[in-house]
Amino acid sequence: MEIINKIDASGIQTLDLRHYKPNGNDFIVFDIVSFLIEDFLLQEKTFRSEMAKIDWNQFTGKDVVICCSNDAIIPLWAYALISSLLATHASIIVYSVTGNHESILWMERIRKIEFSAYIGQKVVLKANTAIPEEILVLATSQLIKYVQTLMWGEAGSPLMIYKRK
Structure with a gap:
């Protein structure tokens, strides 16, 4: 039978x-704070210079979350600049406030x-x-x-x- x-x-x-x-091992958080003067001030010339030094190839095929982990006021163009530099490398690029990364990436997936x-x-x-x-x-x-x-x-x-x- x-x-x-x-x-x-x-x-x-x-x-x-x-x-x-997503889990913590399969995406990269790009925190803008480390590129700010004293963690709170974005100076355009310095910021652009720091962005030019980054090897963007390290983000190839990765899911990337752009965030600012403190209360600094970031001009919108800075996020647009980072996104434009990641665009030809990263698989998914999202912006998220700290702690909301997983949900946003999950939705994108x-x-x-x-x-x-x-x-x-x-x-x-x-x-x-x-x-x-x-x-x-x-x-x-x-x-x-x-x-x-x-x-x-x-x-x-x-x-x-x-x-x-």
Whole structure:
């Protein structure tokens, strides 16, 4: 007697959004504070000189978070300059206030998923309380453009979210 796995036979694909969650080892934080005079003053000439000394190749293929870890008032052009220097090297570049890096990077990684691979498919978003609401909402809003059926939970007993008519 052959045992048939009904979940495999159903054609349901499970998408675990935790696989896209960044951890402290797979992104670089570019803190602008170390380029400020006495940690609070940005002097344009000095700042541009310091930026010219950086080997931007070290950021090739990396996810980079630009931030200022203190209360210094940074002119917006400084962030734009850093971003322009990173643009040809980094995989993802985001700005974040300290402590919000993970969520912003996670959202950017979700945006980079090739959701067209799920055209006409039955997909279940794997349930996990460690997945923040903003990640679930973003993935759902992208997936429903492609999937036949979208569910949440486990492949063996999913909750129906969306079904294309």
